[in-house]
Amino acid sequence: MRKEISAALGLASLLVVSATAGPQKPAPGAPATAKMAVNPKVDALKKEAMADVDTRREFTQQMIDQIFSYGELGFQEFETSKYITGILEKNGFKVQTGLSGIPTAWMATWGAGKPVIAIGSDIDGIPQASQKPGVGYHDPMIEGAPGHGEGHNSGQAVNITAVLAVKKIMEREHLSGTIKIWPGVAEELVGSKAWFIRDGYFKDVDIAIFSHVDSNFSPQEWGDDSGNGLVSIQYDFKGESAHAAGAPWRGRSALDAVELMDVGWNFRREHLRLQQRSHYVIPNGGDQPNVVPQNASVWYYFRENDYDHIKELWDIGNTMAKAASMMTNTEVTWKILGTAWPKHMSRTLSEDMEENIKAVGLPQWSDADQTLARGIQHELKAKEEGLAGTLAPLRGPIPEEQRRGGGSDDIGDISWNVPTVSLRFPSNIPGLPGHNWANAISMATPIAHKGATAGAKAQAMTMLDILLRPEVVSGAWDYFKNVQTKDRHYIPFITEKDPPATWLNKATLEKFRPEMKKFYYDPTRYKTYLEQLGIKYPTVRGATATAGDRQ
Numbered sequence: 165m166r167k168e169i170s171a172a173l174g175l176a177s178l179l180v181v182s183a184t185a186g187p188q189k190p191a192p193g194a195p196a197t198a199k200m201a202v203n204p205k206v207d208a209l210k211k212e213a214m215a216d217v218d219t220r221r222e223f224t225q226q227m228i229d230q231i232f233s234y235g236e237l238g239f240q241e242f243e244t245s246k247y248i249t250g251i252l253e254k255n256g257f258k259v260q261t262g263l264s265g266i267p268t269a270w271m272a273t274w275g276a277g278k279p280v281i282a283i284g285s286d287i288d289g290i291p292q293a294s295q296k297p298g299v300g301y302h303d304p305m306i307e308g309a310p311g312h313g314e315g316h317n318s319g320q321a322v323n324i325t326a327v328l329a330v331k332k333i334m335e336r337e338h339l340s341g342t343i344k345i346w347p348g349v350a351e352e353l354v355g356s357k358a359w360f361i362r363d364g365y366f367k368d369v370d371i372a373i374f375s376h377v378d379s380n381f382s383p384q385e386w387g388d389d390s391g392n393g394l395v396s397i398q399y400d401f402k403g404e405s406a407h408a409a410g411a412p413w414r415g416r417s418a419l420d421a422v423e424l425m426d427v428g429w430n431f432r433r434e435h436l437r438l439q440q441r442s443h444y445v446i447p448n449g450g451d452q453p454n455v456v457p458q459n460a461s462v463w464y465y466f467r468e469n470d471y472d473h474i475k476e477l478w479d480i481g482n483t484m485a486k487a488a489s490m491m492t493n494t495e496v497t498w499k500i501l502g503t504a505w506p507k508h509m510s511r512t513l514s515e516d517m518e519e520n521i522k523a524v525g526l527p528q529w530s531d532a533d534q535t536l537a538r539g540i541q542h543e544l545k546a547k548e549e550g551l552a553g554t555l556a557p558l559r560g561p562i563p564e565e566q567r568r569g570g571g572s573d574d575i576g577d578i579s580w581n582v583p584t585v586s587l588r589f590p591s592n593i594p595g596l597p598g599h600n601w602a603n604a605i606s607m608a609t610p611i612a613h614k615g616a617t618a619g620a621k622a623q624a625m626t627m628l629d630i631l632l633r634p635e636v637v638s639g640a641w642d643y644f645k646n647v648q649t650k651d652r653h654y655i656p657f658i659t660e661k662d663p664p665a666t667w668l669n670k671a672t673l674e675k676f677r678p679e680m681k682k683f684y685y686d687p688t689r690y691k692t693y694l695e696q697l698g699i700k701y702p703t704v705r706g707a708t709a710t711a712g713d714r715q
């Protein structure tokens with residue numbers, strides 16, 4: 165596998181050279197944009213779509229604010245999914261629910277014929293990330309409650325705004341094409357997309373388009389990227405309870421097994437590749453100290469650069485779990501709760517999208533937007549750079565020796581089955597920690613709204629390229645077949661039988677939902693969520709605290 169990867173990378177870097185070298189026949193996966201002739205009709209339709217997206221600003225803003233106010237965690241996105249599918253049904257989409265047996269998963273379809281475009285974005289939040297929007301310091305709406313500390317409340321608004329603009333053009337121009345809209349359910353648990361692939365929901369899809377919040381505006385990267393893939397595994401140990409003081413010799417502690425496994429892993433960590441990232445939590449450590457714990461569980465994320473290395477880490481984890489069970493005379497079983505392949509985005513599609521992003525450009529930030537950004541950057545002792553001022557360039561593949569791991573997204577599984585491109589749109593603030601309350605503060609403010617409108621324009625333009633320029637679809641498949649999957653093939657980490665972990669986060673939402681309901685956004689009464697909450701925009705503390713315009 166290692167060899168195959170460097171061979172593929174070698175080919176990819178050769179392509180960079182040949183694509184810029186001159187007029188010879190383009191190599192597989194060479195940029196579609198370079199081959200595309202000037203097409204005034206497509207350009208005119210793109211201009212129309214951009215103007216149309218601008219007229220939908222209020223719709224985009226309401227969707228973002230509404231989903232922000234739901235703040236639901238993975239597998240519990242009931243309000244969110246009901247709300248989004250309601251909008252789609254009203255707009256003529258046919259909605260299939262319960263995908264892969266996941267109650268909050270759905271696919272909405274409209275149109276007929278080829279190409280089939282599947283456009284998706286994640287919808288789940290982060291535990292304990294509740295935060296008042298527009299406030300530049302930690303100020304939870306509800307202490308301990310979940311919230312959109314990743315910004316997943318914005319991507320569906322980007323996609324649906326774009327789709328509605330494109331649909332209007334398709335209807336008038338009688339364009340062939342099928343649009344499927346779908347949610348990344350439980351992305352923070354990498355819990356759904358591999359199941360969607362396994363169960364065939366992307367079988368007939370020609371192109372997948374994804375969107376994800378960012379602090380800049382770019383398709384980010386094509387080819388092997390800086391992120392990792394992962395498996396998420398829970399180890400359940402079973403022992404025997406006993407009176408912890410009266411007869412401890414009769415007990416067998418499942419918690420001892422968990423702790424021994426963790427100690428073993430933390431020693432082994434030093435002798436693993438630098439690319440790996442592994443982390444765990446203990447969801448069950450027993451009931452109370454005077455009862456020897458008969459059940460205990462530890463939940464690991466094992467991350468690495470490629471399939472073989474992820475598998476290797478997982479095997480080490482299994483060995484340690486078995487060893488810990490032998491040391492403690494307990495039993496162990498494990499189950500897979502989530503999985504993500506490392507991402508690999510299409511070169512053809514990414515380069516096309518980048519051209520569209522350049523035509524849109526970054527939003528015009530107001531003084532109030534900049535004040536909020538600098539306020540939180542000051543608060544977190546990050547570089548006080550404000551909001552993005554120049555477009556981030558599209559990156560090509562990262563050489564294997566420079567890939568040092570990072571986050572994951574199960575869009576990776578889709579990207580290895582269908583040519584995929586991912587739009588990063590500028591609705592967040594640079595320099596924040598991620599998976600944190602701080603990443604929520606911009607997410608129901610003009611920063612998120614403007615970033616999503618810009619994102620929807622680029623998304624609509626890219627859809628028009630896919631619908632109207634057959635060379636974009638054929639170029640994407642050429643790259644997919646002859647470069648990306650030439651030597652590497654998708655092998656799922658899940659079996660036919662592994663169920664999605666739909667029970668996760670249920671108890672947390674049951675606990676917090678009654679209180680969270682009081683803060684659901686009501687667009688019939690308030691223009692924005694900030695207005696409903698009575699938050700002065702921006703609210704920051706310290707020297708940077710100047711009142712900006714209220715929006």
Ligand SMILES: [Zn+2]
Pocket residue numbers: 286314316351376
């Ligand atoms: Zn995310």
